[in-house]
Structure formats: structure tokens, C-alpha cells
Amino acid sequence: MKKIAIINGHPNKDSFNFGIADAYRNGAKEAGAEIQDITIADLHFNPNLQFGYQKRMELEPDLLKAWETIQWADHLVWIHPVWWGGLPAITKGFIDRLFLPGMAFKYRENSVWWDRFLKGKTGHIITTIDQPGWYYHLFFGRPSVNQLKRSTLEFCGVKPVKVTYVGVIRGSREEQRHQWLKKVRVLGERLK
Secondary structure (H helix, E strand, C coil): CEEEEEEECCCCCCCHHHHHHHHHHHHHCCCEEEEEEEEEEHCCCCCCCCCCCCCCCCCCCHHHHHHHHHHHEEEEEEECCCCCCCCCCCHHHHHHHHEEECCCCECCCCCCEEEEECCEEEEEEEEEECCCHHHHHHHHHCHHHHHHHHHHHCCCCCCCCCEEEECCCCCCCCCHHHHHHHHHHHHHHHCC
């Protein structure tokens, strides 16, 4: 049975991102997966990595539980909007506080290389955008994808990491949103 962590990075529970998370969860449950949710907006933690890596901050109980879920999962599904080309601040803070040296990776002594502690896991980023995915990629270089996929997940050993763009959200009609939710449910059913 595949173990999936759905990590929702949208701070607003009334957002379409929560509908996307529900659609994916319903499809994956139908396929027999075991699901655990991390709703970043529900977590109580300081998103500011106050001392960088110079001094360790104690992890709050909600972050410890989120890390247990990430370690438990075979497949990490990240759902978030793209704001100003990047991740919402709370999602970035979640990553800053949790994907730490000694937990998610470890630099090797006297080397430019590092050990990846999340090897064996796969990932999928489902992101809502207000422009076509090809435009975001071609004209802006897809900074949020580079940050989460390459500079975080793959850096820590998560591979492969697929990406699905959902949009153009701004001005979309109910029928289009319904079609997107059906598409995401199929991704869940296929455990992708």
C-alpha cells in the first residue's frame, strides 16, 4: 500500500487549493493508498529560521509531527499557489524550519557534496497559477518549481518529482475548475 503525505501550502482554507487536495486525496484513497495530511496553515510554529544554521531552534510539536509524516510517506504531494513567482511565505517558512542539515540532508566534511536523507521517496508538485504553465516556464523560468523541486526535494533525495500546473485560475469559470478537479482526482487514482 502506497503511503502518501499531502502537504497543502495555501494559507487560506477557502482557496481552490483545498479543493485540489480533496480531489487528490479522494482519488488516492479509491486506489487504496494510505493518506496523511499536513495543512501548513493549521500548524503552530515560527516560520522564521531566526539564526540561519548558526544556532538550532527547537522544533515545535506541530513541526515534529509534520516531520514524522514526511518520514513515514513514500510519496510527497505538495499543493500550493504561485505568488510573485514563488511559494507562499508560510510554505517557505515550513521548509526553512524543517528541511534542516542533519534531518533532510547532511553536508560532508571538507567536501562540496552532501548526503540526501529522503532517498527512496517520490514527489509531485501541484501548483495553481495565473498564467499558462508554458508561459511561466518559458518567460519566468518557473522559479517556484526550481526552488521546491530542484533546490529542496531533489537536493534532499526525493526523485522523481513531477509537476502539474493548474490554471489559469484568475477569471476561471466553474466548469473549468470542475475539469481541473477531475484531472487531479485521476492523478490521485494513478498514485502519481
